[in-house]
Amino acid sequence: MKMYDDYELIVIGGGPAGLGAALSAREHGLERILIVERDVELGGILNQCIHNGFGLHYFGEELTGPEYAARLIDRLEGQAIDVLCDTMVLELIPGEQGHTVRLMSMAEGYRSVGSRAVILAMGCRERTRGAIQIPGTRASGVFTAGTAQRYVNIEGYMVGKRVIILGSGDIGLIMARRMVLEGATVLACVEIMPHSGGLTRNIVQCLQDFDIPLYLSHTITKIEGRQRVEKVTVQEVDDHFNPIDGTEIVFDVDTVLLSVGLIPENELSRAAGVEMDPKTSGPIVFENGETSVSGIFACGNVLHVHDLVDYVTTESEGAGKAAAEYVLRCAHTSHKRTCEKTPYISLVKDETVTYTVPQRIRVQCVDDHVRVFFRVKTPYKTPRRIVFRDGDRVIASFRRPYMTPGEMEHVTLKREQLDEVLGDELTISVEEIR
Amino acid sequence: MFDVAIIGAGVVGCAVAYELSQYELRVVLIEKENDVAMGASRANTAIIHGGYDPEPHTLMGKLNVEGMRRCFKLCEELDVQHIKTGSWVVAFDEAQRATLELLLEQGIANGCEGLEILDGDVVRSREPNLSDDIVAALWIPESGVLNPWEFALAMAEVAVRNGVTFMPNTKVCGMSWQDDHYEIKSCVIGAGSCASANESELENGKHDTSCSAAKAAMPEKITTICSRYVINAAGVESDRIHNMVAPPAFDIVPTRGEYYLLDGTAAGRIVSSVIFPCPTCAGKGITVSPTIHGDFLVGPNSEVIGDREDTSVTRDALLDIAQKARQIVPNLNVRTSIRNFAGVRSNSTYGDFFIAKSATNFIDLAAIKSPGLTCAPAIARIAREILGEEGVLRERRKDWRGGRRIVRFKEIPEGERAAFVREHPLYGRVICRCETITEGEIVASMKREIPPVSIDGVKRRTGTGMGRCQGGFCGPRVLEILARESGHEPLNIVEDGCGSTILVGETKDPRSREVSHK
Numbered sequence: 001m002k003m004y005d006d007y008e009l010i011v012i013g014g015g016p017a018g019l020g021a022a023l024s025a026r027e028h029g030l031e032r033i034l035i036v037e038r039d040v041e042l043g044g045i046l047n048q049c050i051h052n053g054f055g056l057h058y059f060g061e062e063l064t065g066p067e068y069a070a071r072l073i074d075r076l077e078g079q080a081i082d083v084l085c086d087t088m089v090l091e092l093i094p095g096e097q098g099h100t101v102r103l104m105s106m107a108e109g110y111r112s113v114g115s116r117a118v119i120l121a122m123g124c125r126e127r128t129r130g131a132i133q134i135p136g137t138r139a140s141g142v143f144t145a146g147t148a149q150r151y152v153n154i155e156g157y158m159v160g161k162r163v164i165i166l167g168s169g170d171i172g173l174i175m176a177r178r179m180v181l182e183g184a185t186v187l188a189c190v191e192i193m194p195h196s197g198g199l200t201r202n203i204v205q206c207l208q209d210f211d212i213p214l215y216l217s218h219t220i221t222k223i224e225g226r227q228r229v230e231k232v233t234v235q236e237v238d239d240h241f242n243p244i245d246g247t248e249i250v251f252d253v254d255t256v257l258l259s260v261g262l263i264p265e266n267e268l269s270r271a272a273g274v275e276m277d278p279k280t281s282g283p284i285v286f287e288n289g290e291t292s293v294s295g296i297f298a299c300g301n302v303l304h305v306h307d308l309v310d311y312v313t314t315e316s317e318g319a320g321k322a323a324a325e326y327v328l329r330c331a332h333t334s335h336k337r338t339c340e341k342t343p344y345i346s347l348v349k350d351e352t353v354t355y356t357v358p359q360r361i362r363v364q365c366v367d368d369h370v371r372v373f374f375r376v377k378t379p380y381k382t383p384r385r386i387v388f389r390d391g392d393r394v395i396a397s398f399r400r401p402y403m404t405p406g407e408m409e410h411v412t413l414k415r416e417q418l419d420e421v422l423g424d425e426l427t428i429s430v431e432e433i434r
Numbered sequence: 435m436f437d438v439a440i441i442g443a444g445v446v447g448c449a450v451a452y453e454l455s456q457y458e459l460r461v462v463l464i465e466k467e468n469d470v471a472m473g474a475s476r477a478n479t480a481i482i483h484g485g486y487d488p489e490p491h492t493l494m495g496k497l498n499v500e501g502m503r504r505c506f507k508l509c510e511e512l513d514v515q516h517i518k519t520g521s522w523v524v525a526f527d528e529a530q531r532a533t534l535e536l537l538l539e540q541g542i543a544n545g546c547e548g549l550e551i552l553d554g555d556v557v558r559s560r561e562p563n564l565s566d567d568i569v570a571a572l573w574i575p576e577s578g579v580l581n582p583w584e585f586a587l588a589m590a591e592v593a594v595r596n597g598v599t600f601m602p603n604t605k606v607c608g609m610s611w612q613d614d615h616y617e618i619k620s621c622v623i624g625a626g627s628c629a630s631a632n633e634s635e636l637e638n639g640k641h642d643t644s645c646s647a648a649k650a651a652m653p654e655k656i657t658t659i660c661s662r663y664v665i666n667a668a669g670v671e672s673d674r675i676h677n678m679v680a681p682p683a684f685d686i687v688p689t690r691g692e693y694y695l696l697d698g699t700a701a702g703r704i705v706s707s708v709i710f711p712c713p714t715c716a717g718k719g720i721t722v723s724p725t726i727h728g729d730f731l732v733g734p735n736s737e738v739i740g741d742r743e744d745t746s747v748t749r750d751a752l753l754d755i756a757q758k759a760r761q762i763v764p765n766l767n768v769r770t771s772i773r774n775f776a777g778v779r780s781n782s783t784y785g786d787f788f789i790a791k792s793a794t795n796f797i798d799l800a801a802i803k804s805p806g807l808t809c810a811p812a813i814a815r816i817a818r819e820i821l822g823e824e825g826v827l828r829e830r831r832k833d834w835r836g837g838r839r840i841v842r843f844k845e846i847p848e849g850e851r852a853a854f855v856r857e858h859p860l861y862g863r864v865i866c867r868c869e870t871i872t873e874g875e876i877v878a879s880m881k882r883e884i885p886p887v888s889i890d891g892v893k894r895r896t897g898t899g900m901g902r903c904q905g906g907f908c909g910p911r912v913l914e915i916l917a918r919e920s921g922h923e924p925l926n927i928v929e930d931g932c933g934s935t936i937l938v939g940e941t942k943d944p945r946s947r948e949v950s951h952k
Contacts, residue, residue, distance in 0.1 A: 129904070130773035
């Protein structure tokens with residue numbers, strides 16, 4: 001039997017995004033909320049991020065990952081939000097009147113639960129060796145940085161003694177330091193791009209402070225070792241990322257940690273028919289985090305990969321509020337989908353910008369302002385302007401002293417600025433200051 | 435003393451063990467790795483070949499169709515994942531169209547049924563992603579894909595269930611004929627318990643299959659296995675085994691093939707059947723085929739190599755494979771790759787399967803190359819017949835128990851899942867989220883006749899870690915279950931072969947610190 005209104009809101013994922021969204025939805029008036037978490041406890045990836053540096057923006061103080069998670073989990077106290085841990089959502093089936101979530105756990109068995117609204121907060125996964133096709137043997141000792149982090153910080157095991165890191169993403173940098181602190185030797189961090197993919201503070205605190213060399217425009221071109229990794233060859237790459245002959249450096253290592261990118265975990269979203277953005281690998285969303293499927297919202301790393309959990313929390317609170325408004329509107333009006341037929345403007349990016357979130361703005365649905373997140377394609381060491389144009393007309397312009405692809409940027413567009421847009425497109429570009 | 439010793443637990447050795455397990459015989463299956471199907475049987479295109487390709491006068495041509503039909507039947511009987519997809523050989527010009535005619539005739543001579551040559555447009559109406567340049571294709575309806583390691587494993591499981599002794603981690607290093615039996619000198623590699631196994635334990639089939647720590651630290655022990663007959667199913671090592679008892683007759687020419695595995699959820703439905711280019715003297719060429727897991731295999735190339743165990747992948751070969759595959763499927767996106775791997779074919783100077791009684795009580799099932807996976811059940815039938823002629827097969831086992839059923843959560847119909855999980859709660863915990871594999875399936879795999887001893891052993895049995903995250907999420911959980919259920923320390927759980935350690939020590943443990951080189 002399908003009970004599509006078992007819940008007003010089901011939040012898939014109990015990490016920082018899911019927790020923030022559920023708390024915000026509760027605050028904005030929802031009473032029947034369920035959080036489904038696949039791990040045995042809430043908190044998501046924060047639980048294994050035992051380093052500090054979280055919470056400076058949101059809580060105004062520096063916390064570790066578990067502390068940050070605990071702050072959110074503590075807020076659940078007395079909120080009458082249902083939580084199912086150790087539970088996997090197997091399927092999300094969208095419906096006209098509400099959505100069905102098929103979930104399963106040892107404790108609860110296999111169940112179909114209905115909900116008026118759903119928030120996708122499944123986070124992301126790491127790119128693997130297979131995705132980037134590192135040549136060589138199939139030796140053990142090649143880990144994604146996050147998997148290694150789980151073994152070290154949660155399970156209490158070391159994964160290697162002599163380590164090389166491929167990719168300068170934040171988890172790789174954090175793990176470089178972590179491995180050194182646990183007694184391993186980290187010989188190098190190798191990055192194929194001419195610039196780092198991680199936060200500047202992590203380059204300084206995790207590599208420079210520990211004398212770990214960072215090889216930019218280099219990559220691993222061979223892994224050797226029949227059973228366990230024994231040797232790794234690193235080569236410089238040209239502008240087209242092809243290895244340059246004669247630049248080989250051989251490292252005697254037993255471990256390779258990969259920090260080569262994160263991919264939003266959207267298999268449920270795709271299967272549910274949610275429209276996706278190939279640039280973010282996340283859903284295309286409107287100004288309030290609503291996806292192309294009415295009543296399904298997305299926030300956090302499932303939407304686009306963030307650098308800072310603080311911004312995940314802020315974004316999730318927005319999605320939680322929007323989901324609450326959606327449910328309450330459905331309950332109080334005969335027009336179930338007020339915003340659905342509303343015209344929207346698309347954010348279009350030129351070659352200087354990798355992506356924006358949101359991708360679409362329904363101006364009529366904007367209360368006061370919209371925060372637009374984006375990443376630049378190449379680093380800028382001198383000030384630049386971020387310009388929004390409707391055709392040739394400048395709608396808004398912002399100045400940034402420096403920008404880098406490793407650090408997500410955001411700007412705020414005011415409702416009155418959006419009202420100026422006459423066409424159905426708004427173009428964002430990074431320009432020189434003249 | 436055994437009646438028959440089978441050297442090599444690849445798909446051929448396992449098929450022979452399955453066949454012989456039906457008779458009152460003492461059979462031992464000797465394998466140098468820690469699991470079955472660790473050589474070419476694990477790293478191939480996983481195709482049940484239709485039988486159009488080998489020339490009719492060869493053993494490959496004679497055995498292919500029989501093997502293909504027996505493969506499909508065995509997959510049904512042993513619950514091995516397989517799909518009868520059919521396959522195509524595509525032609526890009528009129529010269530290649532003429533080749534299709536030859537293949538058609540060859541296929542008919544080999545006993546294939548239902549072959550037909552269709553025009554490019556018809557082909558594209560059934561496989562819309564194929565190139566517009568394809569002018570015609572040969573359709574081979576009786577062919578498909580299977581799970582190759584599960585196929586070998588399923589046959590070995592039934593064999594062990596019916597009394598066959600499986601000896602993993604045992605490398606044959608010499609053999610001598612002693613009046614009425616062979617003495618097989620073997621090097622046993624592995625953990626202490628493994629090395630100290632005595633003869634009676636071996637004969638009882640109680641063999642600890644664990645292996646631990648770094649290979650260097652492992653004790654090795656020479657043991658002697660006595661058997662009246664020896665069957666050489668040693669794959670890429672089969673010439674060396676042959677040469678231990680008979681004059682050299684052929685040399686293995688190890689030929690590596692590299693592959694991409696593309697993620698089905700990201701790549702979309704690229705093809706629904708196996709697509710071959712026209713064959714050349716180098717082999718059947720770069721194919722694009724679906725897998726039973728819903729992903730896609732692209733490959734293999736063909737490169738003669740010096741080291742028989744060198745299954746590394748190379749940048750040049752992968753680029754070449756991608757380029758050739760795009761001739762067949764132009765929009766193929768290798769960015770959806772989730773894994774690359776390579777297998778080493780047992781090609782030989784002989785050019786065909788080398789199946790013969792080469793010495794007293796010694797049978798070669800050697801130089802088994804493609805379509806060896808498909809032919810394995812037919813090759814086993816020949817081995818059984820040779821032993822029959824020798825008078826070795828006394829009577830059939832009356833208590834032989836065949837068949838095999840595996841519970842796969844994904845295959846349980848929607849309406850029955852709730853009741854099943856209520857009754858079997860372990861199936862309610864998903865361990866591998868990419869492939870939806872539950873703890874119940876992993877634990878069940880560990881209770882079967884040949885339990886897994888590695889993370890990849892669990893992967894081959896259940897599918898954990900096969901998907902897009904490649905075990906990043908489930909790896910630590912599988913390790914924990916494997917350690918718990920086997921009673922081994924997590925530190926001793928290996929990724930794949932002996933010595934492929936995962937964890938090197940506990941945190942804050944001086945053992946896990948590197949000794950300073952200064």
